[in-house]
Amino acid sequence: MNFPFLRAMNYLRNLPLVGLLLLSCSGAYLATADKPNVVILFADDAGYADFGFQEHARPDMAPLTPHIDSIASAGARFTQAYVTGAVCSPSLAGMMTGRYQERFGHETNLPPGTQTGLPLTETFGVKRLQDIGYYTGLIGKWHLGYPENFHPNRRGYAHFYGLLQGSRSYYPYEKPSRDRVIWRNNIPTEETGYVTDRLGDAACKFIEEHREDPFYLFVSFTAPHGPLQPRQGRYDYERIKHIEHEDRRHYAGLVVAMDDNVGKILATLENHGLSESTIVIFTNDNGGPGGKDSTSNFPLRGHKGSLYEGGVRVPWAMAWPSVIRPGTVVDTPVITMDILPTIFDASGEPIPEDWALDGDSLLPLVGVSPVAFPERTLYWRRHGSKGPIALQDANWKLLERNAPDGEPELYNLAQDIGEQHNIAIQHPDVLSRLQAKRAAWETQLVEPLWGPGSAGYQNNSD
Amino acid sequence: MNFPFLRAMNYLRNLPLVGLLLLSCSGAYLATADKPNVVILFADDAGYADFGFQEHARPDMAPLTPHIDSIASAGARFTQAYVTGAVCSPSLAGMMTGRYQERFGHETNLPPGTQTGLPLTETFGVKRLQDIGYYTGLIGKWHLGYPENFHPNRRGYAHFYGLLQGSRSYYPYEKPSRDRVIWRNNIPTEETGYVTDRLGDAACKFIEEHREDPFYLFVSFTAPHGPLQPRQGRYDYERIKHIEHEDRRHYAGLVVAMDDNVGKILATLENHGLSESTIVIFTNDNGGPGGKDSTSNFPLRGHKGSLYEGGVRVPWAMAWPSVIRPGTVVDTPVITMDILPTIFDASGEPIPEDWALDGDSLLPLVGVSPVAFPERTLYWRRHGSKGPIALQDANWKLLERNAPDGEPELYNLAQDIGEQHNIAIQHPDVLSRLQAKRAAWETQLVEPLWGPGSAGYQNNSD
Numbered sequence: 001m002n003f004p005f006l007r008a009m010n011y012l013r014n015l016p017l018v019g020l021l022l023l024s025c026s027g028a029y030l031a032t033a034d035k036p037n038v039v040i041l042f043a044d045d046a047g048y049a050d051f052g053f054q055e056h057a058r059p060d061m062a063p064l065t066p067h068i069d070s071i072a073s074a075g076a077r078f079t080q081a082y083v084t085g086a087v088c089s090p091s092l093a094g095m096m097t098g099r100y101q102e103r104f105g106h107e108t109n110l111p112p113g114t115q116t117g118l119p120l121t122e123t124f125g126v127k128r129l130q131d132i133g134y135y136t137g138l139i140g141k142w143h144l145g146y147p148e149n150f151h152p153n154r155r156g157y158a159h160f161y162g163l164l165q166g167s168r169s170y171y172p173y174e175k176p177s178r179d180r181v182i183w184r185n186n187i188p189t190e191e192t193g194y195v196t197d198r199l200g201d202a203a204c205k206f207i208e209e210h211r212e213d214p215f216y217l218f219v220s221f222t223a224p225h226g227p228l229q230p231r232q233g234r235y236d237y238e239r240i241k242h243i244e245h246e247d248r249r250h251y252a253g254l255v256v257a258m259d260d261n262v263g264k265i266l267a268t269l270e271n272h273g274l275s276e277s278t279i280v281i282f283t284n285d286n287g288g289p290g291g292k293d294s295t296s297n298f299p300l301r302g303h304k305g306s307l308y309e310g311g312v313r314v315p316w317a318m319a320w321p322s323v324i325r326p327g328t329v330v331d332t333p334v335i336t337m338d339i340l341p342t343i344f345d346a347s348g349e350p351i352p353e354d355w356a357l358d359g360d361s362l363l364p365l366v367g368v369s370p371v372a373f374p375e376r377t378l379y380w381r382r383h384g385s386k387g388p389i390a391l392q393d394a395n396w397k398l399l400e401r402n403a404p405d406g407e408p409e410l411y412n413l414a415q416d417i418g419e420q421h422n423i424a425i426q427h428p429d430v431l432s433r434l435q436a437k438r439a440a441w442e443t444q445l446v447e448p449l450w451g452p453g454s455a456g457y458q459n460n461s462d
Numbered sequence: 463m464n465f466p467f468l469r470a471m472n473y474l475r476n477l478p479l480v481g482l483l484l485l486s487c488s489g490a491y492l493a494t495a496d497k498p499n500v501v502i503l504f505a506d507d508a509g510y511a512d513f514g515f516q517e518h519a520r521p522d523m524a525p526l527t528p529h530i531d532s533i534a535s536a537g538a539r540f541t542q543a544y545v546t547g548a549v550c551s552p553s554l555a556g557m558m559t560g561r562y563q564e565r566f567g568h569e570t571n572l573p574p575g576t577q578t579g580l581p582l583t584e585t586f587g588v589k590r591l592q593d594i595g596y597y598t599g600l601i602g603k604w605h606l607g608y609p610e611n612f613h614p615n616r617r618g619y620a621h622f623y624g625l626l627q628g629s630r631s632y633y634p635y636e637k638p639s640r641d642r643v644i645w646r647n648n649i650p651t652e653e654t655g656y657v658t659d660r661l662g663d664a665a666c667k668f669i670e671e672h673r674e675d676p677f678y679l680f681v682s683f684t685a686p687h688g689p690l691q692p693r694q695g696r697y698d699y700e701r702i703k704h705i706e707h708e709d710r711r712h713y714a715g716l717v718v719a720m721d722d723n724v725g726k727i728l729a730t731l732e733n734h735g736l737s738e739s740t741i742v743i744f745t746n747d748n749g750g751p752g753g754k755d756s757t758s759n760f761p762l763r764g765h766k767g768s769l770y771e772g773g774v775r776v777p778w779a780m781a782w783p784s785v786i787r788p789g790t791v792v793d794t795p796v797i798t799m800d801i802l803p804t805i806f807d808a809s810g811e812p813i814p815e816d817w818a819l820d821g822d823s824l825l826p827l828v829g830v831s832p833v834a835f836p837e838r839t840l841y842w843r844r845h846g847s848k849g850p851i852a853l854q855d856a857n858w859k860l861l862e863r864n865a866p867d868g869e870p871e872l873y874n875l876a877q878d879i880g881e882q883h884n885i886a887i888q889h890p891d892v893l894s895r896l897q898a899k900r901a902a903w904e905t906q907l908v909e910p911l912w913g914p915g916s917a918g919y920q921n922n923s924d
Contacts, residue, residue, distance in 0.1 A: 074696035
């Protein structure tokens with residue numbers, strides 16, 4: 001595939017008068033383009049500051065992610081990007097449907113051994129992508145329902161190579177359980193090799209086999225989620241041995257293996273002449289867990305599970321070399337639900353309103369589409385109508401039912417990214433305006449179908 | 463395979479009394495060990511200073527070789543390592559036979575279209591390795607004879623995946639010639655993908671398929687030899703764009719792709735539990751060519767084709783994690799002819815004297831063998847008895863028939879690694895001693911069989 005028209009557009013945009021002209025023919029700019037391929041590279045439990053391309057990259061980790069960094073510098077990095085949930089399964093649920101998962105009760109992680117999953121009443125984005133001609137693949141963790149009727153092949157993934165659970169040993173099990181073995185569609189594969197390498201190899205194979213289709217590939221790494229098992233042997237160790245703390249060093253080993261495999265995937269795209277025409281997005285499922293796993297969310301407050309920025313704000317890089325100008329920096333808040341509308345926009349396909357998607361196309365933010373990006377509010381909730389809830393609006397961040405004393409928290413993220421100064425008392429007008437928004441959003445939600453906040457739930461831990 | 467005995471030895475060596483004891487049972491230390499696997503990673507035309515692990519690593523290149531660097535830090539780096547020839551084919555000939563190639567007339571590169579190759583009277587080291595049970599593979603360039611009777615499969619390589627020539631396009635040819643197409647043994651393969659990635663993938667496959675054998679794998683990269691064709695697309699570019707000079711930037715792209723593939727090979731070893739029991743050596747076929755290709759041999763004088771250090775001194779890293787202590791630094795001069803004796807030593811196999819090998823086992827230098835490493839002189843010659851000739855002995859370097867005025871050059875490498883101060887006049891005793899050595903060595907040589915210095919050769923360029 002090629003994007004001669006888009007590339008010409010990209011060049012012409014540099015000329016001020018032509019840029020104006022292009023703005024006037026909104027919508028036409030993608031009419032002649034083929035559908036771009038899409039590769040989503042999704043990390044698990046990575047720290048906000050643990051990638052070289054991040055503004056506050058930790059010096060111990062910054063040199064370890066050259067391939068992931070190359071996505072950001074080849075395209076755009078997003079400085080205020082969010083996931084929809086502060087833990088894995090809800091975060092995946094929001095991204096994969098393009099809708100707030102609180103709308104359909106997928107608000108907490110699936111309980112162990114549950115017979116349910118992402119409600120069958122919801123439509124996966126990949127189903128919609130299949131309808132417009134994409135070949136769809138999931139490589140890696142699923143974590144959205146273990147029984148057969150929730151299987152990825154039933155939800156819109158033509159190809160699945162991965163595990164049903166959210167994490168597993170990086171090394172072979174002697175007797176893997178059904179939900180932790182790695183499946184190729186409905187066939188369990190042999191336990192062999194290091195899991196991150198297996199997923200990377202499978203992703204490269206997928207790209208090679210489907211290079212003639214427009215394809216959508218979701219690479220759902222289990223890395224760098226625990227267990228903290230870097231590749232055994234000396235070679236990776238030599239790259240991370242400068243990190244003194246053992247947990248953080250082992251975590252760095254998980255990141256190094258992930259970055260190597262991202263490099264393999266990018267090289268495979270380049271080898272097949274696909275890199276120009278492929279949208280590549282790297283992000284992460286929730287904030288770093290901190291504590292013993294030793295991720296760094298600096299300078300954010302909180303971690304995985306929290307509605308402070310440290311729980312829901314993530315690194316985000318996006319490249320589309322034929323279209324997005326290298327070195328683009330986007331400060332507008334974005335969220336994983338935006339990915340599906342972005343692909344539809346890039347493919348020149350309209351989105352029916354009755355799908356009731358919650359996200360918006362990112363193309364206006366990366367200098368491609370002349371359409372204005374909407375001003376909007378982003379929301380989060382955990383554990384139902386009695387659990388914490390938060391929203392982000394312009395530079396304001398409101399948290400309610402979050403503090404033990406029940407007092408609302410209001411932060412100005414532009415001045416206080418670390419959420420250190422609750423200024424709710426100083427800004428009663430803002431507080432009440434945002435509380436009204438929060439209340440209006442919450443009327444659209446249902447209670448969680450399982451776990452904390454669900455009917456009859458007894459246990460207080462999530 | 464495992465080396466419990468060697469590992470215990472390695473530990474025990476730290477205890478002074480036991481160390482003494484071990485010295486007294488020379489020879490027994492390897493008796494119980496299985497044969498180690500061997501992977502030689504051989505670059506082409508890389509600059510001396512262009513790897514992060516080198517003492518004088520150039521800052522623009524140093525961050526680009528994390529995987530190659532990990533070999534040096536996981537094991538040993540050699541600060542004074544040499545090849546036997548200042549250009550590719552002679553250098554390969556010396557390494558692959560374990561003998562000075564001037565002994566058998568393989569003194570210059572093969573002329574284009576020649577019907578000859580490395581003389582059939584010589585035995586390849588891999589033939590000898592096959593005899594002691596190794597499965598042998600060559601992945602990459604051959605460059606030691608194009609006709610069928612010189613084919614790698616006939617010279618001791620059970621498996622061959624590569625090209626007969628010394629270099630080729632990194633991208634597919636429309637109609638590849640017989641000597642530049644990539645062969646799998648005697649079957650030409652489809653032209654597809656980036657050559658360095660193809661060679662890396664083939665090396666990983668070889669390791670997977672032969673993980674149960676003791677194997678010897680020679681990965682003979684065409685990188686970073688010209689043509690200066692980095693991987694197309696944005697992602698590699700983003701890692702090298704800090705390099706302003708276009709040729710050097712493109713050269714860096716070739717190195718980046720090679721390092722990525724070295725990483726894949728090391729990960730494959732680790733994935734199959736083989737890294738501990740595998741000797742890995744990284745080195746390069748001759749000095750960087752300098753000039754338009756923009757390699758850096760700093761702080762050495764000269765470049766590819768020259769008998770100054772810049773032509774024949776190369777980066778050299780060697781790991782054997784179960785045996786060699788990480789961070790070992792070896793300053794003793796070594797040469798590629800030492801590899802074959804090293805493997806025999808590591809395998810506990812004696813070397814018959816009538817093989818007349820010119821190298822020595824490196825194990826005494828890396829703290830493994832208690833045997834003393836011999837004091838020795840290393841020699842080089844180009845273009846026969848009328849061409850330049852050089853030797854290195856202790857810290858002295860003698861060059862004769864090298865300067866236009868024919869005057870001998872004598873350098874003290876310990877004080878003058880850049881060979882700037884010819885001190886032949888100040889040291890007539892040293893000069894005459896080394897000249898006598900040189901003359902004695904030269905009596906053992908034949909004239910080149912082809913090219914400059916050969917009978918009837920007309921053209922003055924090599």
